[in-house]
Amino acid sequence: MLDDLLQNRLTSANDHPLRSDGDYVLYWMIAQRRFSYNIALQYAIERAIEFDCPLLIFEPLRVRYQWASDRIHRFVIEGMRDNAASAKKFGVAYYPYVEPKPGHGSPLLHRLAERACTVVTDEYPCFFLPTMIAAVKDRLPARLELVDGNSVLPLRSAEKTYTVAHSYRRYMQKNILEALQRVPKEAPLPCPALPSPAPIDSKSIRPSDDFLASNLIPKKILNRWPAADFHQLLEQDGISKIPIDHDVVPSPVCPGGxxxxxxxxxxxxxxxxxxxxxxxxxxxxxxxxxxxxxxxFGHIxxxxxxxxxxxxxxxxxxxxxxxxxxxxxxxxxxxxxxxxxxxxxxxxxxxxxxxxxNPDSYDKLASLPNWAQKSLQSTDDDERPFLYSLEQFENAETHDELWNAAQNEIVRTGMMHNYMRMLWGKKIFHWTRSAQEALDVMIHLNNKYGLDGRDPNSYCGILWVLGRTDRAWGPRRPVFGSVRYMTSDSARKKLRLKEYLERFS
Structure with a gap:
């Protein structure tokens, strides 16, 4: 059954040999940060059973990623805290690591991989993760196996890029029933066949029910790279000591995990x-x-x-x-x-x-359909009714109360209502000098403040504003050309917004 589930989902990032004499199978948890319905975790468990060794789950959080902030860090760490509780419940070794300063944790994966039979990790097609995999795959002293657990349909099962929703929907409908016959386990743990962690030698830290990873990792490693202290990070303001953007504060309405x-x-x-x-x-x-x-963030x-x-x-x-x-x-x-x-x-x-x-263009104007690119080029010199700077957009200082409310929502909460995000993007395009400037503004604001930014789905939504996965619309309008047009006046007439405006305007 697992072989069927892994069809089109499992690849090797390098050709390093497997090591039957390793001390554990290492699951490097970087995208699917959860213990349920996790295909990579399920595969790592089976690998550990195959090698008759324990499983070590390593979930790190680095400092050097673009738009790193208190908001993003806290959300991820709250998820790590939930994972630590699950690991304790299921008796599996889990090692959460939060990097205190840039580069401090860089050697840690290599050190853990030195003693691994194989390293299993999440394949994710966006943001810095593909670059990170490319940077470590050949230098890592172990096999690196990638598992795609992103979607219900495997990413590799599609033979082409689908340019409109109708064609993707038809492809999905042709394949989804078969895919639903091959779903991951809701709860792959506990697993009685999985070997339990045991102390590696006299130098290891005394085994603890709270931190079974200490049974597998030498004391010198844990002293240099201590496991995350969730009480210190989340209850004693420990995140404030990490060199990230502290102006983007944690969401008051959306905890992680x-x-x-x-x-x-x-x-x-x-x-x-x-x-x-x-x-x-x-x-x-x-x-x-x-x-x-x-x-x-893979919490569900x-x-x-x-x-x-x-x-x-x-x-x-x-x-x-x-x-x-x-x-x-x-x-x-x-x-x-x-x-x-x-x-x-x-x-x-x-x-x-x-x-x-489209790994090189999913976040670029070049990914737009030909009709949209031609339309944008034809209106590039059109006069804009208003022009705002990035700073004015960021501070919600436009003439439009509805747009300002949407921007305030994402700044204050890390979230934005789906319909409002479409209008938000359309008006940014309307009030900037070019499609490229509009794209830059949308990506920056969405990725800096949105908890769901830096994601394939959010990039596609931003490019939808400029014509991706859409069709040409008439009549042609200034600035927009044949790209779909939206207005705040129309939104006010169609939507129930009184409470929303009272809260965010």
Whole structure:
């Protein structure tokens, strides 16, 4: 069954030999930061059983990444705290490491890999992770195996880049039923067949139920690179001592971690799914999951969302219709559930398809369709009704109360309502000198403040503003040309916004 699940998901980043005499299998957890529905974790467990050795889960957080801030760091560390609790519960060795200053943790992966039978890690097609893998794969003293656990459909199963949602949706519908026959285990741990960590030698730190990794890692390594102290980091303001952007403060409404992600999913299924179709575009209704940050950081999986919704709907594969490329009448569940599944399986996964198939251009204007590029070029010299600087955008100092509210929302909370983010992007394009400047502003603000920024899905959403995965629209308009046009006046007429404006304007 695992072999079927790994089809199109498992690759080797290098050709280093496997070591049957290693002390453990190392799972380098860098993207799918959770213990449930985690394909890489499930594979690492099977590898450890194969080599008859313990599993060591290593989850690091580095300093040198663009837009590093208190907001992002705290969200990730809250997830690490949940993972530490799960590791203790399941009796598996888990080593969380938070780098105190740039470069301090750079040798640690190499040191851990020296004694590993193999190293398993997450494949992720975006931001700095592909570059990081490329930098270490040949220098690492062990086999490095990559597992794609990003989406319900494997990234490699698609033979091309899908340029519009309709074509991706048809591809998804043709393949999704088979994919749902090969899903990861909800709880791969505890696993009785997995060897338990045992002290390696007299130099190791005394074994502790709270930190089983100490049974596998020499004291000199743990002294140089101490495991994360969650109380000090989260309760005693330890994050303030790390050289990152302290002006972007933690979100007051969105804590990180798998516990919070599961709570939000339960709440959505119990209260909001039934009204998702009618109310999700209205900011005042709070009808969405609020899970995009947790999906981005791997605190919950797309599999969990899809399987829980289908279970809630009492769906079976016999209920599905033939592929039709439409966003309804395929699953034959309730309309709200159809709409939600389309968001997860079409709109989210087309972003991953773009990033994986176009690693050098997924965040660039060159990725736009020809019609959009021509349209943008034809209006490049059009007069803009307003021009704002990056600083004015960042400080929500435009003439538009609705736009300012959207910007305030992401600055204050790390999140932005989905419909408002579309309008937010369209107006940035309207009020900058060029499409390139608009793209730069959108990427910077979204990645700096958004907990779900730096993600294939969010990059695709930003490029959608300029025409990606969309079609040409008429009539042609100044600045926008054939690119879809949106206005704040129209949004005010269509959306319920009173509470939203009172809170964020």
């Amino acid at each position: 798998s516990v919070e992600a599961d709570r939000r999913l339960d709440d959505f299924l119990d209260h909001n799914l039934k009204r998702y179709d009618d109310d999700r575009n209205h900011p005042d209704e709070h009808a969405t999951t609020g899970l995009s940050p947790h999906l981005h 999986s797309a599999h969990a969302l899809v399987l829980r919704v289908l279970e809630k709907e009492e769906w079976s594969p016999d209920d599905a219709s033939k592929p039709n490329g439409k966003n309804h009448d395929f699953w034959n569940v309730s309309e709200p559930a159809e709409g939600f599944l389309d968001q997860v399986l079409t709109w989210r996964e087309i972003g991953f398809n773009w990033a994986f198939k």
